[in-house]
Structure formats: C-alpha cells, structure tokens
C-alpha cells in the first residue's frame with residue numbers, strides 16, 4: 341500500500357490517493373471523519389481550526405461502502421480557501437501578491453525552503469510545509485486503521501506531557517474515553533488544568549509550547565517488519581513517520597532513552613510461554629519491537645514536539661528580499677498543537693502497520709488477508 345498527498349494549506353483542497361488496498365474492505369466517510377474531528381481538536385489551536393470543519397469525500401475506489409481494489413482517492417476541501425483564492429490563484433500575474441512573506445521565521449521551513457526552491461515569497465514554501473497536510477495523512481491513516489480493525493488491532497494516541505507538565509496518571513486502556521474527552525488528550529485531570537493555565541499564559545506572552553506524545557497499539561501479531569532488510573525494520577519505519585510530523589524532533593520506542601542508562605539485566609523483557617497463550621512478556625520496556633519486528637506485545641511509540649515556530653513576540657531574523665534585519669513574520673498561528681499531534685502519530689503509525697500486514701500477508705481481498713492473519717496467529721501461539 342502506498343499513497344500520495346497534495347494540496348496547499350490555503351489552496352482549494354487536499355487530495356490523497358491510496359493504492360494497494362485489498363478489495364471488499366468496508367469503508368465510508370464515517371470511518372474517516374471522526375479522525376479528522378479529533379485532529380482538529382485540542383486546547384491551544386489558533387483561529388484556523390474554527391474556520392475549518394474537516395470532512396472527507398471519497399471520489400474513487402469505493403462503491404456501495406466497500407473498496408473495489410482500485411486506487412482510493414480522498415478529498416478534503418479547505419473552507420479557508422474562500423479567503424485566499426486571489427492569493428493562491430495558479431494563474432500568472434498579480435505579483436507581488438498580498439500576504440507575501442519575506443521575514444523568514446526561525447524554526448519554520450521558510451529559509452531553507454526559500455534557498456532550496458529559490459522562492460522570495462516564502463508563502464510558496466510554507467504552504468506545503470504547513471501541518472495542514474497532516475489532515476490528509478490522518479484521513480489515509482483512518483483507512484489504514486479500518487483495515488487493522490479486521491486483524492484485531494486497537495490503538496490510542498495521547499499526550500504524556502506538555503507545556504512543562506507531565507501527566508502523573510499512568511496510561512491504562514480503560515482511560516481511553518477520558519483521553520478523548522480531555523481538551524489536551526491527557527490521562528491526568530490535574531496536569532490538564534495546569535497545562536491549560538500555561539497555554540493561556542504563553543499565548544498572552546506571544547510565546548508557544550511543545551510536548552511529548554504517545555501512541556500505543558495492541559493486538560499486533562509478532563513478526564511484522566523484518567530483521568533481514570534495514571529498510572523494512574518496523575522500529576525504523578515507525579520512527580520515520582513520527583519524525584515526518586511537523587515539529588517532531590525526537591522519537592522513542594518503549595522506554596528507549598531510560599533503557600540506555602541501565603544495565604541489560606534491568607532492561608530486557610524475559611520471555612515466558614503458556615499453553616493456549618503462547619509466548620509473552622511480563623514487562624515491555626522494549627515497547628513492542630525486537631530486531632526490527634513486532635514482538636506481539638504492545639507497540640509503544642513516543643515523540644517529542646518542539647514549540648510552535650511562529651511567535652507573536654517574534655525573534656530576530658533577516659528579510660530575504662532586503663537582507664536587512666527584521667522581526668520574524670507573524671502569521672495567524674497555534675500556541676501549541678501537541679494534542680493534535682498525538683492523533684497524527686496514532687494515525688500515521690497505523691499506516692506503517694497496515695503496510696507491514698499487507699507485505700507479510702498479501703492477498704487481493706480482505707477475506708484472503710484475514711484468513712492468512714488468523715492462520716499465522718495460530719502458528720505464533722503453537723510455535
């Protein structure tokens with residue numbers, strides 16, 4: 341399964357084309373829209389999320405609620421386009437356009453992208469660097485998650501800590517509805533209240549905030565990915581999609597960083613076997629992968645987001661047209677997007693896992709796939 345996304349942040353629409361899905365997968369917009377709603381939520385977002393009510397259209401590859409095996413095309417319209425149609429118009433002329441951006445923002449893609457693609461209106465860089473693109477990737481992720489649900493895989497995405505405040509309530513699958521209801525997707529109500537206070541404070545100062553997000557998956561078969569080929573290693577692929585989320589600068593599988601400072605005897609997860617259950621661990625410090633493959637234990641991925649780059653109290657920069665010192669550009673912006681990023685991490689990790697299932701089990705139809713997965717689960721139990 342592969343996919344491509346296109347679309348500018350303030351252009352008419354985002355488009356995604358997914359190729360390689362099996363036929364007969366039940367799929368409707370109702371499988372995707374709740375993910376888009378979740379991604380739009382979260383305390384600390386800017387006014388853009390009030391303008392948009394992201395909903396998807398399925399324009400190919402699905403008939404009567406099931407995939408046909410043809411490429412699936414998804415479309416999300418940008419409601420904000422009505423305010424930008426002149427600025428974003430592909431027709432020549434009208435230069436320099438309104439809202440041209442020349443004071444490169446430290447921490448955003450502006451300067452490197454401007455040099456690389458030789459744009460002096462840095463809007464031509466930011467329109468694609470913008471995390472708006474993740475709306476379509478989350479839609480693709482929702483489709484991947486629909487497929488995973490047929491293999492018995494469940495998942496969650498939440499915020500472990502943000503704005504300098506750690507959640508003190510350890511994650512439990514029972515807390516999933518609490519996370520969904522929390523405006524900051526945290527398990528801990530006290531931490532949540534403190535985070536909200538700090539976000540308000542940061543916004544008033546013209547500052548921004550980051551945090552640590554986590555995604556977990558249970559019900560995975562062991563052996564997804566491969567130790568044989570570096571590019572198929574599951575942990576490597578998960579890390580790649582995590583780092584592809586704008587503003588993510590660190591990734592951890594399990595308690596990866598903590599493990600690095602301890603002796604092996606206190607890190608590796610002892611192996612047990614039980615009739616009917618098969619192999620299992622009592623601890624999961626490895627976070628669900630060994631040798632680039634799933635172990636069958638929970639996959640636990642953490643990622644660190646830097647604070648949002650656009651500051652309303654701007655840092656010094658240089659104007660790329662005049663080369664004079666300037667205050668960095670101030671665009672309408674989020675104070676923080678950490679809760680949204682946790683939804684994105686969950687969605688995108690789902691894409692990697694769906695790809696790994698499809699690679700391992702193949703098949704043109706959903707039924708073929710499910711049958712092969714079930715047979716393999718039996719093999720893993722009795723091996």
Ligand SMILES: Cc1cc2nc3c(=O)[nH]c(=O)nc-3n(C[C@H](O)[C@H](O)[C@H](O)COP(=O)(O)O)c2cc1C
Nearest residue numbers: 448449469471586587648649650673674677680681
């Ligand atoms: C959901 C989400 C929303 C974001 N919103 C903003 C924003 O409003 N303003 C901004 O400057 N950066 C925002 N970012 C981060 C930038 O897109 C990102 O920092 C930029 O593209 C540069 O890429 P890098 O941080 O990965 O180096 C957001 C990121 C995410 C995940």
Ligand SMILES: C=C(O[C@@H]1CC(C(=O)O)=C[C@@H](OP(=O)(O)O)[C@H]1O)C(=O)O
Nearest residue numbers: 386388469470471472475671672673674
């Ligand atoms: C549009 C989204 O996020 C945007 C990501 C973003 C950035 O620089 O990454 C900047 C802001 O764009 P705007 O200036 O249009 O408000 C965010 O709103 C979204 O998440 O759908």
